[in-house]
Amino acid sequence: MTSIQLNIQEQTGRLDKVMNECLPAYSRSQIQQWLKEGLVFDDQTKQALKANYKVKEPMSITIQLPEPKELTLIPENIPLEILYEDADVAVVNKPQGMVVHPSAGHPQGTLVNALLYHLKDLSTINDVIRPGIVHRIDKDTSGLLMIAKNDFAHEKLAEQLKEKTSLRKYVALVHGVIPHDKGTITAPIGRSKQDRKKQAVVEEGKHAVTHFTVLERFNDFTLIELKLETGRTHQIRVHMQYIGYPLAGDPVYGPRKTLKGNGQFLHAQTLGFTHPTTGEWMEFTTPLPTIFTQTLADLRKTV
Template sequence: MNELLIVIKENGPRIDKALTTYLPDYTRSQIQQWLKEGVVFLHGQPLKANYKVKAQDEIVICIPEPETLDLKPENLDLEIVYEDEDVAVVNKPQGMVVHPSAGHSHGTLVNGLLYQLNNLSTINDVLRPGIVHRIDKDTSGLLMVAKNDAAHESLASQLKNKTSLRKYVALVHGNITHEKGTIEAPIGRSKVNRKMQAIREDGKLAVTHFTVLERFGDFTLVELQLETGRTHQIRVHMQYIGFPLAGDPTYGPKKTLTGNGQFLHAKLLGFTHPRTKDKMVFEAPLPEIFEKTLKNLRKKD
């Protein structure tokens, strides 16, 4: 572990912003990640990102050792929907993890992107080049990829400012009788199961809009639009209102429809191009297993 000592010269802004001045070789995103990990200390206590620095503060940063995962390009025959010198849009299949992590060192979307694209942004850590946002392993559909750091900053800013467009299609348990709705409920890590998310009063703001597309008696097909992008947001929100996703025994009933995981597809993606400022909108068809399941439900209805 590499330990850094920074002595603050004068009263100033939040620590994440202040440290970018003292550590020009590190991005603000990296500094914010250290704060989340609790490795930035003052008087032996980990600091929060909203701490405002004071003159003579002695800040200690215990930089973790870099991951030892070997990140290799792999020919995974990814479906690149669009590509130019700044951005790419990829249609991720179900069952594919977005980036390497413990237990997933190969076969990830990042491994495939390294093989098929000539450049990827470097703003995130070494295991997430080009990745601006994620979808779950068993969720299919569209993701935007940054090919340089300027494009990454622009796309990430659009996500933060809620100016990008993300629409999903999901098949859920139950019969939703109203045509439209909005779910606004804060999401945080579950206190019962650390691998799950849950509705928590102290969680982060999360907003999901939904529209009913088709009803099948015991199931409903819905279109969902994300206003925020919390981990497992759609899965948690639909469970919260009593209509959990089909194929998702983690957040719904164990007895569910058979597929390749939850029936959730990132169907539509829109953003402003970082360089040209053109409005870009892309759409991906439902996976074959999703379409087949809908046909079977229509036959029964």
């Protein structure tokens, strides 16, 4: 059995949150699972620690990693647009409507199933159902994702996300006409107190920052470009709803009467990162999906 040694120096608070900060290469759900299974030990007392254990001072812990589960995911010959691939990384353009990784509600037909078919190698660092997945976008959000093909690349790419040195730009169509040309939304995001299935701006939420620039205005809508400084769940959708300009087509955070489509009009258009092996800056851009461009063309006719 392998293990991870973690020396906690400055961080304080709940152990699960501290571990999430100190181990960016591992998902929050993976860390929670280790704690739930009693695999995290205090090096001094040798006692298993729980998620709500309060870290008050520097301490050392050991995570006893279980043996890797045999991968049972099925590779599927799903069409996939691969913009770039080498021995370490790949960049793919996820279509709207595709779930990133399998779950109880989506056991197949996901991006991971497609990756297993099209790519020879994928990192194994982010648990059995997320091979290669460094970051995610929502099912109904289209656009670019970086994929790690080995664990070294995964760690390096995850570090860039944590340190905010990678580049992620989105294009979105929102309800309402935004009067100012640029803006920055700084508001903490956490689980909604009214609906546990949704995220919301809450006082005790995680720090979240979104920058936006207006690209085009219509009678009742605005086309904007957004740059993420942090990567919280549903960040763009929650932040734009919070300031009164929810995404068009958003079935969760938007109004009921909206533009016809297959979900929110949100596209991860630009992705940039430093190559984990060569150190070269790499930047990719992909066009808006057809339904997005056709909707914009229709809106321009009404101006």
